[in-house]
Amino acid sequence: MTVLAVAEHRRGELREESLELLTVGRQLADALDSELHAAVVSGDVDQYAEDLNREGVDAIHTVDHGEEFNHDVYTQTIEQLVGAADATMVLTPNSVNGLDWAPALAQRLDWPLVTDAVDMDVSDGLTVTRELYGGKVEGAVEVDSDHAVLTVRGGEWPAAGGTGSATVEPFEPDIDEAAIGSTVTGFQEVGAGDVDITESDVLVAVGRGIEEEENLDIIEELADAMGATVAASRPIVDNGWLPKDRQVGQSGKNVSPDVYLAIGISGAVQHVAGMNGSETIIAVNDDPSAPIFDVADYGIVDDLFEVVPELTEQFSG
Amino acid sequence: MKILVTVSESVDVDDDFEVSEMAIDERYLTYDLNEWDDYAIEEAVQIGEEIDDVEVVTVTIGPERTEEVIRQALAKGADRAVRVWDDALEEASVLDPATKARLVAAVAREEEPDLVLTGVQSGDYSFGATGVALAAEMDYEWAAVVNNLDLDAEAGVASVHRELEGGVEELSDVELPAVLTIQTGINDPRYASLRGIRQAQSKPLDVKTLGDVGVDADDLRLSLSLSSLYEPETEGEATLLEGGPDETAGELAELLRERGVDA
Numbered sequence: 418m419t420v421l422a423v424a425e426h427r428r429g430e431l432r433e434e435s436l437e438l439l440t441v442g443r444q445l446a447d448a449l450d451s452e453l454h455a456a457v458v459s460g461d462v463d464q465y466a467e468d469l470n471r472e473g474v475d476a477i478h479t480v481d482h483g484e485e486f487n488h489d490v491y492t493q494t495i496e497q498l499v500g501a502a503d504a505t506m507v508l509t510p511n512s513v514n515g516l517d518w519a520p521a522l523a524q525r526l527d528w529p530l531v532t533d534a535v536d537m538d539v540s541d542g543l544t545v546t547r548e549l550y551g552g553k554v555e556g557a558v559e560v561d562s563d564h565a566v567l568t569v570r571g572g573e574w575p576a577a578g579g580t581g582s583a584t585v586e587p588f589e590p591d592i593d594e595a596a597i598g599s600t601v602t603g604f605q606e607v608g609a610g611d612v613d614i615t616e617s618d619v620l621v622a623v624g625r626g627i628e629e630e631e632n633l634d635i636i637e638e639l640a641d642a643m644g645a646t647v648a649a650s651r652p653i654v655d656n657g658w659l660p661k662d663r664q665v666g667q668s669g670k671n672v673s674p675d676v677y678l679a680i681g682i683s684g685a686v687q688h689v690a691g692m693n694g695s696e697t698i699i700a701v702n703d704d705p706s707a708p709i710f711d712v713a714d715y716g717i718v719d720d721l722f723e724v725v726p727e728l729t730e731q732f733s734g
Numbered sequence: 735m736k737i738l739v740t741v742s743e744s745v746d747v748d749d750d751f752e753v754s755e756m757a758i759d760e761r762y763l764t765y766d767l768n769e770w771d772d773y774a775i776e777e778a779v780q781i782g783e784e785i786d787d788v789e790v791v792t793v794t795i796g797p798e799r800t801e802e803v804i805r806q807a808l809a810k811g812a813d814r815a816v817r818v819w820d821d822a823l824e825e826a827s828v829l830d831p832a833t834k835a836r837l838v839a840a841v842a843r844e845e846e847p848d849l850v851l852t853g854v855q856s857g858d859y860s861f862g863a864t865g866v867a868l869a870a871e872m873d874y875e876w877a878a879v880v881n882n883l884d885l886d887a888e889a890g891v892a893s894v895h896r897e898l899e900g901g902v903e904e905l906s907d908v909e910l911p912a913v914l915t916i917q918t919g920i921n922d923p924r925y926a927s928l929r930g931i932r933q934a935q936s937k938p939l940d941v942k943t944l945g946d947v948g949v950d951a952d953d954l955r956l957s958l959s960l961s962s963l964y965e966p967e968t969e970g971e972a973t974l975l976e977g978g979p980d981e982t983a984g985e986l987a988e989l990l991r992e993r994g995v996d997a
Contacts, residue, residue, distance in 0.1 A: 427898070486904075488866075488876070511862075513898050517878035520831060520863035524870035529957035530831060532861045544961060550858055553747045554758065557962040558828060598875035598909035602893075607901035619995050643995050655919035667899050676993050697993055699986065700972070704749045711970035715989060717982045718974060727983030732996070 418451040421504035423495055424469055425514060426460050427486065428604065431468045434510035436576035438569055441537065442508050443473035443577065448539040452476065454502050455583070458494050459483045463585075472579030478502065478588040488518040489597040494590040496525050501588065506543075511568035513668075523566040531558055532568040552686060552708045572690065607661045607669075614663060617646035619676045622665055622692070624650040626681020626702060626721055630658045635725050636680060642732035648672065650682045666691035681721045684709025701725070735785070735887055737778045738847035740838060740864070741792045741807045741815070743800050744768040744857030756827065756963045767803040770853025774916040776923040777883060778851050779811035785887055789813050793841045795834050797824070801939065808934035809926035815937070816841050820944040822951035827960040828859065835867035840947035842872055849892070850913040854879050865915035875912040881920045 422442040424435035439455060446453040452475040457465040462479035469477055480494050495518075499507060507522065509515045511533045523530035535555075536546035543560040545567065614620060621640040627633060633653075640647045647663065654664040665672050667687040673694035680701045682688060685708070692698070693712050700713040701721050710716045717724055743765045751762035775792070782788035792807045792815040794800050804815045818837050823829065842850060850872075852865035862878075869876030881903070882895035887910075896904040897917050908914070926934070944951050975982040 427902075492870075513879045513896065516862050517866060517896070520866035521870035521876070524832060524835065524867045530863055530867070531958065532863050548966070549860070549963070550745060550747045550758070551860075553751070553965070554753060554963055555966045556960050556964075559959045559961045561957045561959065598912070599877060600907045601904055602907055603905045605895065605903045605905060607903070643990065645995070651918070657922065661901075668897050669901055671900065676990060676995055699989070706749055710972045711968050713970060713972040715986070716972040716974045717986065719979055719982060723979035724983055727979045728986060731983055731987035
């Protein structure tokens with residue numbers, strides 16, 4: 418039996434989460450008395466295989482077909498590889514692309530799917546820990562099967578290290594080209610605006626708690642007084658109140674300033690992923706259970722509309 | 735053309751709440767239209783405003799309570815609605831993406847839509863998987879996490895942007911029929927007009943049981959169940975500043991100056 422970890426890459430780079438899969442994959446394989454195999458589909462697979470050859474990996478399947486991710490190719494390939502490698506578990510990152518093919522694979526195999534795993538246990542059947550209700554609670558989900566497709570949250574397991582002695586085995590799937598109904602025509606970067614928030618030492622980031630567009634004035638005033646740059650969480654950008662290049666988080670920019678002052682930001686995991694490398698994190702939020710306080714060094718649990726003008730005052734003396 | 739839009743509730747949990755017997759008590763919960771679905775409805779309604787002969791049908795897997803958000807979707811411009819529920823589903827602790835996909839697919843097979851729009855995820859379990867599972871179940875093409883959609887109905891192609899991580903978008907052409915999972919920010923969802931709200935009351939809302947959509951309750955194969963539910967331990971050790979706004983702001987200003995902040 419095999420645990421199969423399917424790596425992810427984009428535009429010539431293996432993504433870090435792929436190496437984290439190998440760590441959780443090895444743990445699962447040990448508990449299930451299985452081998453750990455990695456698979457990489459499309460692109461420079463030989464280079465990727467070299468990168469994936471870490472301690473604990475028994476075999477690496479390379480599939481030299483096309484350059485970039487295509488969900489039809491991935492789904493067809495991995496369905497066949499599951500059979501060839503006698504896999505009982507398939508792991509892949511809980512990423513935008515992971516969620517673009519893993520559910521289709523699970524459906525085709527008729528295996529249960531659990532997405533966004535933050536922990537797992539197989540001592541008495543498979544149990545997967547995941548967050549619910551926007552991270553306010555965590556739950557253990559029991560899987561009533563010996564088989565499963567699992568997408569794994571990034572940053573929850575360390576990347577596998579060392580140099581492995583995996584065998585590298587090219588795998589040639591039988592791809593039904595007629596069934597491929599989507600074509601990637603290109604990539605586009607979110608345009609750089611007048612300000613690069615990744616270059617700023619001090620960021621004042623604003624979130625949903627600001628309530629109305631006109632209330633952004635008090636944030637601008639504070640940032641001006643502090644000599645800081647204004648950044649934002651997703652809802653502010655979705656509403657069109659600030660341009661996309663100000664967005665911090667998984668789908669926006671990754672920032673690591675000296676000071677990150679989060680105002681009215683709840684701290685969803687997608688936001689935190691883009692700012693938890695900041696030197697000092699300070700949060701102002703009236704909800705004491707907001708997850709932002711889990712990553713903050715300092716916090717003020719109070720109404721931002723009271724605190725922000727006071728703070729501006731402190732810097733405009 | 736016909737567009738099917740999945741509509742579900744979001745569940746907001748109060749700031750203070752308790753977990754008992756593997757559930758959060760109803761009194762701490764507020765239900766509203768799932769944010770992602772709001773954008774999916776808007777996208778469908780806009781397509782209907784741009785091209786002729788578009789019917790927008792919503793489908794919901796949910797109890798009678800969900801009719802409130804279904805009426806919201808109708809008020810925003812959907813033409814009619816289908817709701818599927820059954821006592822057999824009430825007992826499930828986790829309604830997994832595969833089961834939801836199977837039930838939506840049962841409705842979709844009758845409706846034969848050219849395009850299915852779903853939200854990227856729901857606000858409670860946030861599996862983020864039902865749309866793609868539905869596509870596989872229907873043998874439709876698909877694209878996940880779409881934040882830009884340009885539909886060429888005549889050619890039968892949807893040109894989409896998929897929002898990847900790190901500010902990168904993938905541009906793809908997707909053949910219809912297809913399922914697209916819609917990301918927030920793709921459009922500017924409208925508020926229902928008073929006229930829309932009035933009209934919604936008389937739009938058709940069909941309620942179906944499992945039997946009505948041809949699914950045997952004994953054959954549901956619910957493979958996931960919840961075995962525990964708890965408030966996560968806070969990992970952080972944030973130092974909370976105490977006092978009134980003037981005191982906390984003063985203390986914070988001092989902290990910031992120590993870290994080199996000064997205009």
